[in-house]
Amino acid sequence: MLTSQQSLAQLHGALEQKDNILPDDEKWRAVLSRDDRFDGAFVFAVRSTGIYCRPSCPARRPSKQQVLFFPGTIEAEQSGFRPCHRCQPREGGPSPKAKLVDQACRYIEANLQGKLSLAILSGQVGLSPYHFQRTFKKVLGISPREYVKASRLARMKRFLRNGETVNDSLYSAGFSSRSRVYENVQGAFGVSPGEFRRGGEGLRIQYSIIDSPIGRLLVAATERGVCGVCIGDSDRFVESSLAEDYPHAILSRSDEAMEEWTGAFAKYFDGEHLALNLPFDVTATAFQSRVWKIIQSIPFGQTTTYSQIARELGEPEASRAVARACATNPVALVIPCHRVIGKDGSLRGYRWGIKRKHALLKLEHTS
Numbered sequence: 001m002l003t004s005q006q007s008l009a010q011l012h013g014a015l016e017q018k019d020n021i022l023p024d025d026e027k028w029r030a031v032l033s034r035d036d037r038f039d040g041a042f043v044f045a046v047r048s049t050g051i052y053c054r055p056s057c058p059a060r061r062p063s064k065q066q067v068l069f070f071p072g073t074i075e076a077e078q079s080g081f082r083p084c085h086r087c088q089p090r091e092g093g094p095s096p097k098a099k100l101v102d103q104a105c106r107y108i109e110a111n112l113q114g115k116l117s118l119a120i121l122s123g124q125v126g127l128s129p130y131h132f133q134r135t136f137k138k139v140l141g142i143s144p145r146e147y148v149k150a151s152r153l154a155r156m157k158r159f160l161r162n163g164e165t166v167n168d169s170l171y172s173a174g175f176s177s178r179s180r181v182y183e184n185v186q187g188a189f190g191v192s193p194g195e196f197r198r199g200g201e202g203l204r205i206q207y208s209i210i211d212s213p214i215g216r217l218l219v220a221a222t223e224r225g226v227c228g229v230c231i232g233d234s235d236r237f238v239e240s241s242l243a244e245d246y247p248h249a250i251l252s253r254s255d256e257a258m259e260e261w262t263g264a265f266a267k268y269f270d271g272e273h274l275a276l277n278l279p280f281d282v283t284a285t286a287f288q289s290r291v292w293k294i295i296q297s298i299p300f301g302q303t304t305t306y307s308q309i310a311r312e313l314g315e316p317e318a319s320r321a322v323a324r325a326c327a328t329n330p331v332a333l334v335i336p337c338h339r340v341i342g343k344d345g346s347l348r349g350y351r352w353g354i355k356r357k358h359a360l361l362k363l364e365h366t367s
Contacts, residue, residue: 036054036056043089045068101135104124206221216233306343307343322340
């Protein structure tokens with residue numbers, strides 16, 4: 001699990017790399033919405049005032065005709081603009097809101113065995129519970145409570161991997177009882193905590209690998225259903241991906257036993273709809289399940305956006321959480337997250353690579 005600081009650093013790094021191709025219209029939308037995810041990616045300057053700001057600056061917005069965009073503070077100041085006193089764009093890195101959330105996340109991670117109520121967490125950063133809840137969810141896409149659960153689960157998994165008993169691990173991670181583990185993170189292990197502790201020891205997984213227009217494709221299944229579909233440049237890559245999740249499981253390649261599944265995928269690449277009738281054995285939180293169900297309803301040859309899915313969920317500010325649910329999809333193509341794109345039409349990210357996402361969409365549009 002990435003720390004909150006690593007997650008924020010990766011986000012800003014990606015935005016900085018993107019700035020050269022980010023169109024001005026998208027920058028302007030970020031400015032109008034005061035989207036602090038773009039802080040550090042660019043600054044905007046106002047001709048009439050001679051001042052430049054972060055995209056998230058709380059100041060009143062000028063007309064678009066008065067605005068210039070610059071990659072950073074140096075370029076803005078070389079053009080004669082002064083830094084804003086309110087948003088202080090010279091202070092690089094995350095926005096003030098992101099820093100508050102990072103502070104809260106570090107407190108959570110250091111106090112998982114203690115009480116982590118909304119009142120306690122908001123008090124740590126000096127906000128009211130209401131504003132803290134809104135700010136946290138806007139920055140990370142999930143609620144503080146969901147972050148606490150995910151952090152405790154990640155910590156429990158580390159203890160289990162180190163060989164501790166299930167009981168010792170759940171209490172060390174901050175869960176109050178065994179029932180709380182199953183209540184709060186049902187399905188998050190995919191297998192029982194005991195099986196997870198043993199790295200899938202005794203679990204039998206069959207898999208097969210076929211060639212496809214987008215690379216080598218692995219389909220894996222337990223006796224309960226398909227547990228993985230991944231894509232890579234080589235058999236070694238896709239096999240190692242499976243082995244990382246189940247280091248002590250009994251993995252066996254059986255092209256004959258998996259022929260029904262691989263045959264369906266082969267037909268998909270010939271232009272047919274992917275219609276599989278065997279059950280899945282995948283891990284999912286309640287939020288992931290809701291996102292994946294919507295994604296599975298996207299018709300062949302069509303697309304939707306991260307923001308549209310968030311609106312369908314009744315959580316219009318959860319676009320980033322939707323994107324994370326796509327990135328953690330364990331069964332590529334079966335849950336067709338390649339059909340989810342940015343609201344500006346850009347492909348954004350894809351777990352198996354943007355080129356493969358483009359190829360899949362092209363295949364479906366031309367079939």
